[in-house]
Amino acid sequence: MQKLKEICMVDLVVAGLVAFDDVSTPHGSVEKAMGGPGCYSSVAASLFCRTGLVGVAGADFPAEYTKVLESKGVDLAGLQVVEDKTFHWKGVYEGDMNAAQTIFTRLNALTQFRAEIPAQYLGVKYLLVTNFDPEIQLELMKQTSAVVAMDTMNYWINNTREKLLEAIAATDILFINDAESLQLTGAQGLEGAGAELLGMGPKQVIIKRGAQGSMLFEGSEVFSCKAYPLEQVVDPTGCGDSFAGGVMGCLAAGKTMREAIVYGSAVASFNAEGFSLDRLREATPESVGERCEAIRRLTSF
């Protein structure tokens, strides 16, 4: 009999939070909307490959939200549902909407999360560990021999720097935003930060720059990708997660890293056009492909 890990039914596992988001931007607001890196990343990835989600939700997470994930093809074998409320975040975007101001973060169900990749996912080739306590990230990473990508945030740089460095040393691909890359390395510019981060262990470092696009660092090579230009950003929540999910979904589908980054940018641009997953859900491989071509026209010569 073949071992389970050899007949893995997904190409990519996304480990990430499932959340309620209260978000307010100059264009409106939502309450208890579906959110969290797990939802954004897995829905983005499932445009390109078979994706499984490992995360935790509270008993109050609506069946309606779970159905959205399922309807997009996300496998929920790894979604733990516990007797608690769902993780809940409230944030406000003002001005140029570069970063949200957090009003509250209620961990709720997250405190009961078991950092466990289900047996049927253990043979997976790609694992995306979105923003979590680096301790959890390390725990997840060591369970598979997959190509591992991780994301992080300023909180862990400030509070658990040593553990974070350990996680970064263990990952193959690091996603990090521009401000955090400078904060973590102390570098003056993104080129310097990218080089420093490569020195910490990852084979590939991807610095996210929001509306400015992204940069890939690999060996001595740098790739600079434009964001798809939008008339209006309605809500940037989840754009970094949609981007990472899109990138990893495309890698798992056999695209090159540069192509994957362009696709990730295109997916993230859809996400920014609506609150919660409203617009991301509507993206199709075709509509994403069209935006990739627009990015190509924007930069090719």
Added chain:
Amino acid sequence: MQKLKEICMVDLVVAGLVAFDDVSTPHGSVEKAMGGPGCYSSVAASLFCRTGLVGVAGADFPAEYTKVLESKGVDLAGLQVVEDKTFHWKGVYEGDMNAAQTIFTRLNALTQFRAEIPAQYLGVKYLLVTNFDPEIQLELMKQTSAVVAMDTMNYWINNTREKLLEAIAATDILFINDAESLQLTGAQGLEGAGAELLGMGPKQVIIKRGAQGSMLFEGSEVFSCKAYPLEQVVDPTGCGDSFAGGVMGCLAAGKTMREAIVYGSAVASFNAEGFSLDRLREATPESVGERCEAIRRLTSF
């Protein structure tokens, strides 16, 4: 007998100031160094095509400087030398060196400039009118049937806005920097500014963004070009002029506008590595070509 205009010996005419520059940056300083848009643009252009310079110098402009221009192949039939001192500018760059603080501007010889394109240049196919009083720019533009490009600066936006708009309406290609594009149009972003500027008359608008690169607007298409990434900018003086000169030199040499913009970026990157024309003089078609390939590797997917 063939008319003079039909046997024009240059491919591009650059009309621009010849200047003494006193410049101080965090990396050093120079006094009475060779400068001015005329020098930067014509030397950059002459890497790619036969270039003639129309400008004015004072009697004190050193033969040594003129020889530099000649040694780079710049034709000086249109360089007027008058009994006065050479235009003299002093500026200081601090911090991120995005913009110079002007200490003084002495017009000197510029007040005697005759806005006259020599007869032997009248059949030229491309004319670059660098930053001048828009009145002078219009005067120069109307003398040829060349494809005309112009640059400008904030001073004219503030002081002779109507005349400037007239010049912009008369030009084929507009070079303008990012801050000035926003100031002139009142747009919130560069995409909007580019579209507004196209509406003012030019067929192509090129917004210069310094270390951020440049953007081309043409019809409904946008091309975004990265700057060649430099370890250290020694002196940004003349980078915009080297860029414009490089672009126009390449257009005159038959390259596409997108290619020309990449070459212009590469040329400008050399200029930024030294004071005055020290590094620009050392650039060769080969070394510029290598940097163009590096820009391609940075952005292609």
